[in-house]
Amino acid sequence: MNNEEIKNAFNQCTRFFNSHRSVNLKEEFLFLSANVSDDEMTEMYGSGKCIEDFENAVADILGKPKGVFMISGTMAQPIALRIWSDRKKNPNFGMHPSSHLELHEQKGYLYLHNLNGHLLGEFQRMLSLDDIKNCPTKLAAVIIELPQRESGGILPSFEELMGISKWCRAHDVILHLDGARLWECGPYYKKSYKEICSLFDSVYVSFYKGLGAMAGAVLAGPEDFIHEAKIWQRRQGGNLYTLAPYIISARASMEMRLGRMEAYYEKAKEVASILSSFDKIKIIPAVPQTNMMHIFFHGDLEKFEQASAKIAQEEKICIFRKLRPTDDTNIGKWELAVGDDLMNFSTEEIHRIFNKIINS
Incomplete structure (x- = not known):
């Protein structure tokens, strides 16, 4: 996908993995x-x-x-x-x-x-x-x-x-x-x-x-x-x-949302547990202490980004657009904060999505 196609794919998303749903x-x-x-x-x-x-x-x-x-x-x-x-x-x-x-x-x-x-x-x-x-x-x-x-x-x-x-x-x-x-x-x-x-x-x-x-x-x-x-x-x-x-x-x-913080926290621990099962992903901290965590992808970062864009295009799900660079060119970072939308993703769906990203 070229840059314009990627931009359009993410603009069409109706479900969001990070934080709360984007609104116009x-x-x-x-x-x-x-x-x-x-x-x-x-x-x-x-x-x-x-x-x-x-x-x-x-x-x-x-x-x-x-x-x-x-x-x-x-x-x-x-x-x-x-x-x-x-x-x-x-x-x-x-x-x-x-x-x-x-x-x-x-x-x-x-x-x-x-x-x-x-x-x-x-x-x-x-x-x-x-x-x-x-x-x-x-x-x-x-x-x-x-x-x-x-x-x-x-x-x-x-x-x-x-x-x-x-x-x-x-x-x-x-x-x-x-x-x-x-x-x-x-x-x-x-x-x-x-x-x-x-x-x-x-x-x-x-x-x-x-x-x-x-x-x-x-x-x-x-x-x-x-x-x-x-x-x-x-x-x-x-x-x-x-x-x-x-x-x-x-x-x-x-x-x-203040009363939802406990639920966000529990969901973050669930997500970390799922993602930790992939050998190309590392979570810091390994067990989240709040609803946020840093997720490190090891491998071909462009491939991971293209896979995320394809999910946005085909399923209208926004995972991440870009991975932040680190000192190692083969490791990219993504900051995830659990919010409203992620609460509606099941364990099975989260595993399926990241399996698609990692093994595409």
Whole structure:
């Protein structure tokens, strides 16, 4: 198949293996309309019942006094670090080498906030207490991502988290949670989000990843901290005239999918078990700790991609379009996050599809 045929094949898909079903704009706006009451009024510049009720509800789930809705984590997290750093009069913070702030934000923490990020630990393993202890620089704050996406969605034990939290508090180091995928962690820890977040001084959560909303995030923490965060949000142009579409999408998606995280997690373990039976596939982590995993294909990557495109053309099922390159030209990576659509694939169908990809 040529590039145009491949593009058309994937555009015709009606079933999706990864995350939640892709929707067009009309479907998105109909979803928003269906989730607004007749008498609900828009918020304006971050003020109004629509936004304030949602911010308070999310903060309550996270066990924090207050929350502020922001358009993205890329805005929320550097703001959090700036506030803590100003209070400590120390521009240094620690993060894992795979942190979103380091890999995907063009060093905004440095150029916008004059903060110094110190990389702790090794890329493919979870950040540990020893990594923090061994940092030669006095840190104002440490940011931990749960789960650690670039390592396949791995998590530390809850006991390890408690140890890190206890050490940070004893040594006057702020602990901030990058909870971009926090919602997906509950089933593994078997703890409430409030219990998990109690170990952290501030928390960021996203609504568009595991929950499938249009966009949006909440930064939560102490009341005076959130007051400062709103000032920084205004300074950075994030206090839009209205954020109502994103709030409605986040609220409705949260109501619809938060309770499904356990089912997504169990399905991820089932999928990993099936795919591990193929000798040309390796799963990391071998047993998923959340609803996501990294799948490594060993062999002719173009052949695998063509096979996936053929399934899209013949069966209207979207598996993957491209495999991400790795250091080995014979190994390609695919990140899978279990969402709504994959729940409707049986064990037999999943095995059949991947048998077709691997042995085509």
